[in-house]
Amino acid sequence: MIFEVTILGCGAAAPTGKHNPSAQVLNIHDKLFLMDCGEGSQMQMRKFKVKMQRIHEVFISHMHGDHYLGLMGFISSMHLLGRKAKLTIYGPQELKAIVEMQLKASQTFLEYPLEIIALSPDEKQCIYDDKSLRVWSFPLKHRIETCGFLFEEKARKPKITKESIARYSLIPSQIIQLKNGNAVVLENGQPLKPEEVCEEPEPPKSYAYCSDTAFSERVIEMVMGCTTLYHESTFLESEAERAKATFHSTAKQAATVAQRSGAKRLILGHFSSRYANDEDFKKEAETVFKTVTLANEGSVFTVH
Numbered sequence: 001m002i003f004e005v006t007i008l009g010c011g012a013a014a015p016t017g018k019h020n021p022s023a024q025v026l027n028i029h030d031k032l033f034l035m036d037c038g039e040g041s042q043m044q045m046r047k048f049k050v051k052m053q054r055i056h057e058v059f060i061s062h063m064h065g066d067h068y069l070g071l072m073g074f075i076s077s078m079h080l081l082g083r084k085a086k087l088t089i090y091g092p093q094e095l096k097a098i099v100e101m102q103l104k105a106s107q108t109f110l111e112y113p114l115e116i117i118a119l120s121p122d123e124k125q126c127i128y129d130d131k132s133l134r135v136w137s138f139p140l141k142h143r144i145e146t147c148g149f150l151f152e153e154k155a156r157k158p159k160i161t162k163e164s165i166a167r168y169s170l171i172p173s174q175i176i177q178l179k180n181g182n183a184v185v186l187e188n189g190q191p192l193k194p195e196e197v198c199e200e201p202e203p204p205k206s207y208a209y210c211s212d213t214a215f216s217e218r219v220i221e222m223v224m225g226c227t228t229l230y231h232e233s234t235f236l237e238s239e240a241e242r243a244k245a246t247f248h249s250t251a252k253q254a255a256t257v258a259q260r261s262g263a264k265r266l267i268l269g270h271f272s273s274r275y276a277n278d279e280d281f282k283k284e285a286e287t288v289f290k291t292v293t294l295a296n297e298g299s300v301f302t303v304h
């Protein structure tokens with residue numbers, strides 16, 4: 001089942017020739033989720049062929065411009081392009097009034113339902129739940145209230161191959177029983193145990209997004225056990241003081257979060273434009289954690 005993330009922007013603060021501000025699109029089981037929406041995100045979606053109308057949920061981490069200034073454009077374009085499907089936006093409490101004021105000023109009456117849900121910035125909260133996925137928001141440690149997001153697949157039932165179904169002439173009710181871990185009696189009177197036909201499903205995968213945050217023990221707790229961790233690394237250790245003062249992280253601190261949370265892979269992003277070479281972030285992080293990848297505009301990462 002598909003579980004991948006496309007990076008639309010991974011630069012800190014203002015857009016540069018090298019990086020766009022933060023935004024990424026997750027495709028989980030063919031559902032698209034937009035996380036943060038910095039300036040230029042629509043252009044990036046066009047460029048990287050993201051099907052915008054298929055985005056039904058947007059998650060905004062905080063009110064710094066590099067994480068949400070593209071949102072109004074996205075909302076407007078959806079309207080101009082004839083969207084009818086509902087759009088739900090999860091974000092800081094201040095977001096709703098800002099969006100409504102802009103719609104009012106331009107006398108825009110959206111043709112599609114828009115719901116803006118305020119996140120609680122102090123606690124871990126389940127904000128989305130469907131049959132195969134849960135999304136949590138959780139507090140980060142930044143200059144203003146900021147939430148990270150954790151996307152968690154639900155555990156799947158075991159699989160039974162077509163060959164097994166044919167060999168034992170299983171009927172649908174027996175298949176359900178076996179998948180639920182119960183033995184069944186076949187037509188010939190023989191019992192059949194689940195372990196004889198069931199194959200273990202893939203273990204559930206998860207993706208954690210830590211947009212802007214200082215290093216924090218609490219963040220490690222919040223992302224504990226995630227499969228892939230995206231963590232900001234605005235600075236290198238040489239600027240550790242600046243990182244602390246501005247509530248951002250260094251590459252080494254991001255790697256420490258990955259290592260201590262038991263993540264399988266770390267994706268670094270939110271790079272400050274003061275550094276000429278992004279490879280330096282990777283080098284520094286690798287002193288603490290082995291599996292490090294650098295975000296880049298247009299990169300697509302599969303969550304294994």
Ligand SMILES: [Zn+2]
Binds near residue numbers: 013066211270
């Ligand atoms: Zn930022």
Ligand SMILES: [Zn+2]
Binds near residue numbers: 142
């Ligand atoms: Zn910020």
